[in-house]
Amino acid sequence: xxxxxxxxxxxxxxxxxxxxxxxxxxxxxxxxxxxxxxxxxxxxxxxxxxxxxxxxxxxxxxxxxxxxxxxxxxxxxxxxxxxxxxxxxxxxxxxxxxxxxxxxxxxxxxxxxxxxxxxxxxxxxxxxxxxxxxxxxxxxxxxxxxxxxxxxxxxxxxxxxxxxxxxxxxxxxxxxxxxxxxx
Amino acid sequence: xxxxxxxxxxxxxxxxxxxxxxxxxxxxxxxxxxxxxxxxxxxxxxxxxxxxxxxxxxxxxxxxxxxxxxxxxxxxxxxxxxxxxxxxxxxxxxxxxxxxxxxxxxxxxxxxxxxxxxxxxxxxxxxxxxxxxxxxxxxxxxxxxxxxxxxxxxxxxxxxxxxxxx
Numbered sequence: 238x239x240x241x242x243x244x245x246x247x248x249x250x251x252x253x254x255x256x257x258x259x260x261x262x263x264x265x266x267x268x269x270x271x272x273x274x275x276x277x278x279x280x281x282x283x284x285x286x287x288x289x290x291x292x293x294x295x296x297x298x299x300x301x302x303x304x305x306x307x308x309x310x311x312x313x314x315x316x317x318x319x320x321x322x323x324x325x326x327x328x329x330x331x332x333x334x335x336x337x338x339x340x341x342x343x344x345x346x347x348x349x350x351x352x353x354x355x356x357x358x359x360x361x362x363x364x365x366x367x368x369x370x371x372x373x374x375x376x377x378x379x380x381x382x383x384x385x386x387x388x389x390x391x392x393x394x395x396x397x398x399x400x401x402x403x404x405x406x407x408x409x410x411x412x413x414x415x416x417x418x419x420x
Numbered sequence: 421x422x423x424x425x426x427x428x429x430x431x432x433x434x435x436x437x438x439x440x441x442x443x444x445x446x447x448x449x450x451x452x453x454x455x456x457x458x459x460x461x462x463x464x465x466x467x468x469x470x471x472x473x474x475x476x477x478x479x480x481x482x483x484x485x486x487x488x489x490x491x492x493x494x495x496x497x498x499x500x501x502x503x504x505x506x507x508x509x510x511x512x513x514x515x516x517x518x519x520x521x522x523x524x525x526x527x528x529x530x531x532x533x534x535x536x537x538x539x540x541x542x543x544x545x546x547x548x549x550x551x552x553x554x555x556x557x558x559x560x561x562x563x564x565x566x567x568x569x570x571x572x573x574x575x576x577x578x579x580x581x582x583x584x585x586x
Contacts, residue, residue: 353458411449
């Protein structure tokens with residue numbers, strides 16, 4: 238595994254950037270994919286956003302000053318790209334971002350790239366009832382298995398605040414599932 | 421039952437037992453939730469992604485190698501001078517008493533801004549407010565105590581703007 242400083246240096250160098258970019262893609266493509274997918278829900282949109290994320294990383298790596306870890310910077314780009322995408326779609330359709338996600342959730346059952354059962358659909362609906370940032374905290378902690386320290390860097394929120402937010406999210410989701418589960 | 425020796429040696433964090441039940445139930449709730457999202461990808465998606473990204477990377481590299489005829493710096497200087505000239509002449513034009521901004525209805529101005537026909541960012545808008553105006557705006561606002569503010573923000577805000585700056 239290449240050292241992060243070496244990777245950043247190679248990404249900024251004209252001769253080594255192509256190979257370094259390949260290494261970056263290998264290291265991050267799956268993690269970023271699933272991170273974005275949990276925000277926008279469908280595969281096609283995720284694919285577009287993921288590609289835009291990597292292009293943005295490539296075009297802006299010279300601006301990365303190393304004040305945070307590389308993965309923190311990359312995750313922030315991916316998160317912003319996903320949220321910007323949802324905002325744009327909401328604006329185009331003249332609806333709220335919640336309504337955009339509700340529409341995406343309605344399509345989930347018929348989505349060929351969704352193999353979840355009824356409880357997993359309800360779980361996604363439950364997550365969608367949370368405030369935007371709390372959704373991120375829940376998805377990244379529960380499914381992404383990030384540590385609170387990593388999340389604190391990515392989301393620029395204190396560890397204490399994140400723990401509180403996460404536990405509130407779990408409670409809300411559990412209550413939603415209990416009241417919406419059909420026997 | 422702990423021996424006297426064990427009680428002396430071992431310690432627990434403050435309020436550990438008081439908070440234990442709360443933490444346990446949090447953990448139990450979490451255990452109840454499905455472990456997977458149910459999302460999947462097309463076969464060979466990640467393999468094909470490499471190829472797509474390499475193509476995009478080549479396009480982006482090629483664009484970088486083409487040197488512009490007019491540098492961006494020169495263009496931006498010229499554009500700034502043109503903008504100042506236009507502003508100067510438009511001020512001269514608007515000093516004509518027949519064309520007074522007060523005659524334009526407030527609702528028309530609001531519509532113009534809301535339809536994003538004017539590209540103002542929050543910093544430009546903030547700059548237009550004097551301290552007196554700001555003080556008058558905030559004087560009748562009830563502020564939350566700091567310890568409740570973070571909880572309120574985490575629970576309640578559903579901000580549609582990107583959350584993070586990079």
